[in-house]
Amino acid sequence: MTATARIGIVTVSDRASAGIYTDEGGPAIDAYFRKVLTSPWEAVARVIPDDRAVIAQTLRDLADTEGCCLIVTTGGTGPAPRDVTPEATEDVIEKPMPGFGELMRQVSLAKVPTAILSRQTAGIRGKSLIVNLPGRPRAIAECLDAVMPAIPYCIDLIEGPWLETDPAAIAAFRPGAKPKA
Numbered sequence: 142m143t144a145t146a147r148i149g150i151v152t153v154s155d156r157a158s159a160g161i162y163t164d165e166g167g168p169a170i171d172a173y174f175r176k177v178l179t180s181p182w183e184a185v186a187r188v189i190p191d192d193r194a195v196i197a198q199t200l201r202d203l204a205d206t207e208g209c210c211l212i213v214t215t216g217g218t219g220p221a222p223r224d225v226t227p228e229a230t231e232d233v234i235e236k237p238m239p240g241f242g243e244l245m246r247q248v249s250l251a252k253v254p255t256a257i258l259s260r261q262t263a264g265i266r267g268k269s270l271i272v273n274l275p276g277r278p279r280a281i282a283e284c285l286d287a288v289m290p291a292i293p294y295c296i297d298l299i300e301g302p303w304l305e306t307d308p309a310a311i312a313a314f315r316p317g318a319k320p321k322a
């Protein structure tokens with residue numbers, strides 16, 4: 142039986158965490174994985190303020206205690222004084238994965254000229270892949286569509302659970318794997 146993957150979904154927003162507005166980013170990430178993943182998974186969701194120490198502690202908790210193989214953050218990647226999600230991510234990762242940010246900015250630039258304002262990054266902590274997304278709900282699918290084909294193989298390499306995607310939505314690429322007949 143395939144193990145149930147746990148996916149951390151972290152909304153980083155002072156206003157959403159204070160209840161001033163409704164969190165749209167977290168539910169958009171949840172809906173994305175519901176559409177794309179066909180293997181069993183469950184969400185571990187958090188809504189937290191733009192506080193470097195709180196973000197770092199949340200990421201450690203999701204990776205080390207909750208056993209999330211993948212942790213996706215939304216928000217706090219821009220240049221404003223309270224935007225510190227990339228710094229908090231860098232505080233906890235052991236291996237930076239710069240290709241994720243590079244590719245997401247590149248595809249986002251075709252959508253909005255302000256894509257270069259996102260400092261979104263990614264990296265590995267233990268058996269977890271942490272990926273930052275911008276805070277705009279529509280940026281979520283725009284960015285995840287670009288990097289999702291490589292995520293299942295990345296999770297294989299860090300000894301996480303087997304992730305299967307619906308090829309009609311996202312064709313996961315695993316080098317050496319034979320395409321399904």
Ligand code: MTE
Binds near residue numbers: 255256259
């Ligand atoms: N990327 C995509 N795909 N779509 C977007 O709308 N918005 C940009 C950028 N990247 C955007 C995007 C804008 S306007 C900003 S300020 C930065 O992400 C940072 O956003 P954040 O601080 O909410 O993370």
